[in-house]
Ligand SMILES: O=P(O)(O)OC[C@H]1O[C@H](OP(=O)(O)OP(=O)(O)O)[C@H](O)[C@@H]1O
């Protein structure tokens with residue numbers, strides 16, 4: 136029975152591909168066999184932090200108080216660039232799979248340093264439960280899943296919580312972003328944090344206010360080290 140349903144679902148997918156051929160999320164060209172979400176040309180020409188920008192500026196955006204052990208960011212985000220299109224598709228366009236895939240590509244490149252960093256737990260920046268219900272997934276969790284497929288570190292989602300849903304960072308000006316994050320995040324089950332090296336994961340960093348707020352909560356709860364991994368960062 137399961138097999139019959141599977142083959143009906145496969146045929147429906149094939150029919151949908153014929154009627155509505157898939158297009159690249161970035162350049163809108165038709166995708167060829169083997170390509171999903173983003174065409175290989177766009178994938179190979181995405182602006183990356185290391186190639187196009189100094190990764191040191193990411194450290195500078197996070198406070199001395201947080202002092203992350205490692206910071207990683209893959210793509211450079213600029214208004215109207217390819218990265219913005221991808222991140223908007225991930226966040227607002229119901230395209231979570233590309234988040235997993237990009238995280239896998241990127242983790243494969245940094246695999247050695249990630250293994251060496253000896254991280255105990257991955258914690259995606261949480262969404263408020265009402266937003267999670269509406270979006271259907273947390274984009275940061277999808278990125279964490281991609282990382283985990285390459286380097287198997289447990290993902291822990293019961294510690295960091297988003298208790299208020301009042302603000303959207305993407306719509307706020309710089310100073311307001313630091314105000315927004317106060318009182319928004321909280322932690323529970325702090326026994327899971329003590330002495331651990333935690334890798335905080337998010338889709339994009341702009342001011343660093345979100346990571347800072349969550350990272351300091353974890354440090355104050357006894358985390359031994361906090362590191363940071365971002366699919367993208369906004370250029371200064
Ligand atoms: O570095 P910052 O200035 O803090 O900005 C980064 C944050 O902004 C976005 O969240 P946003 O509230 O826009 O969206 P979401 O909750 O809908 O994912 C993004 O997902 C990061 O979490």
Ligand SMILES: NC(=O)CC[C@H](N)C(=O)O
Pocket residue numbers: 219304305306339340341369
């Ligand atoms: N949340 C962010 O800071 C994303 C950067 C940008 N404002 C965008 O969404 O296009």
